[in-house]
Amino acid sequence: xxxxxxxxxxxxxxxxxxxxxxxxxxxxxxxxxxxxxxxxxxxxxxxxxxxxxxxxxxxxxxxxxxxxxxxxxxxxxxxxxxxxxxxxxxxxxxxxxxxxxxxxxxxxxxxxxxxxxxxxxxxxxxxxxxxxxxxxxxxxxxxxxxxxxxxxxxxxxxxxxxxxxxxxxxxxxxxxxxxxxxxxxxxxxxxxxxxxxxxxxxxxxxxxxxxxxxxxxxxxxx
Numbered sequence: 084x085x086x087x088x089x090x091x092x093x094x095x096x097x098x099x100x101x102x103x104x105x106x107x108x109x110x111x112x113x114x115x116x117x118x119x120x121x122x123x124x125x126x127x128x129x130x131x132x133x134x135x136x137x138x139x140x141x142x143x144x145x146x147x148x149x150x151x152x153x154x155x156x157x158x159x160x161x162x163x164x165x166x167x168x169x170x171x172x173x174x175x176x177x178x179x180x181x182x183x184x185x186x187x188x189x190x191x192x193x194x195x196x197x198x199x200x201x202x203x204x205x206x207x208x209x210x211x212x213x214x215x216x217x218x219x220x221x222x223x224x225x226x227x228x229x230x231x232x233x234x235x236x237x238x239x240x241x242x243x244x245x246x247x248x249x250x251x252x253x254x255x256x257x258x259x260x261x262x263x264x265x266x267x268x269x270x271x272x273x274x275x276x277x278x279x280x281x282x283x284x285x286x287x288x289x290x291x292x293x294x295x296x297x298x299x300x301x302x303x304x305x
Contacts (some may be wrong), residue, residue, distance in 0.1 A: 104108060106134065116282065117202060117234065118140050122295060123279060124231045128152035130197040131149070135186045135216075136204030140168025140179070146200075147177040154197075156180045158189070187215040194225045203291075205234040217271035221298060229297040230273065232264070236281060236292040270298045275299055 126132065126146070130153040137157030147155045156181055159165050165181050166221045172179045184190050184202075186208060198219050208216055220230050268276035273296030281292035 099127070102106070105138050113141075113203070114145075114292065117145060119280070120200065120202060120231055120233045121146060122231070123293060123295065124198050124200070126150045126153055127199060130154075131195060131225075132198045132200065133189075133191070133196045134200045134202070135189075135220070136201060136207065137181070138164045138169055138204070140165075140171045140181070142200060142202045143168070143179050143181075144175050144177060147172070147179055148175060152178070154180075156182060156185050156191075156202060158182045158186070160185050187212045187219055189219040189223050191223045192220055194228075195223045197225050197228045198245065199224060199228070199230045200275065201230070201232040203234055205232060214267050215269055217273070218297075221272040224298050226298055229295060232294040232296070234264075234294075236290040250260060264292075264294055269296065271296075273297065 121142075126149075128150075130150075132143075132146055132150075132153050132155045134155070134157045135147070137143050137159050138161070140157055143157040146153065155177075157168055158166075158169070159181075160183065162183060165183060168181055170181075172181075182190065184284075186204075202298050205213070205216075217230075224230065263275050265278065275298075276294065277298035279293045279295045281290065282292045
């Protein structure tokens with residue numbers, strides 16, 4: 084794989100916090116949220132799956148455990164997170180390919196995957212790289228493939244707790260809401276894109292949303 088020289092924002096915000104990332108997300112209820120994302124993707128035997136920004140490997144390990152007949156690839160720019168991901172997969176006894184790389188420069192050929200996942204990482208991508216990332220996802224998907232994206236949802240005027248305000252203090256979260264994300268997906272080629280659900284952590288103070296984008300054109304009634 085390519086030698087990664089670029090900077091990136093670690094999953095936990097900084098390297099020292101990485102050991103606390105999994106317990107923190109689990110405490111929030113992230114396991115159940117990811118299971119919902121996986122269910123919405125409707126994986127089938129033989130599918131090829133890519134998780135962009137796989138971090139410590141929680142989602143890819145879940146995918147392979149629940150769907151042993153699919154092939155799974157996890158991509159992340161953080162070698163420390165990938166080390167944890169490999170250990171997690173080994174402990175679970177599942178075979179997963181882990182690659183070092185960035186979401187806007189996917190090191191895969193066109194049509195390589197049937198499903199692409201993105202879980203709580205889109206807000207890490209700089210605004211000027213988000214459209215390129217989605218173009219890359221569209222490129223590596225098969226003609227009937229689909230993207231399944233889960234991320235925090237920033238809404239102006241919605242009540243927010245201390246943690247939500249801390250997360251949303253980043254300028255990268257300011258456009259992390261339904262309309263801007265869906266517009267980016269459509270520009271990238273996902274004409275059949277939609278918000279398919281959502282919810283909240285911390286008594287409603289930290290919101291998240293699910294998005295789906297298919298390479299197939301929307302069906303129309305004749």
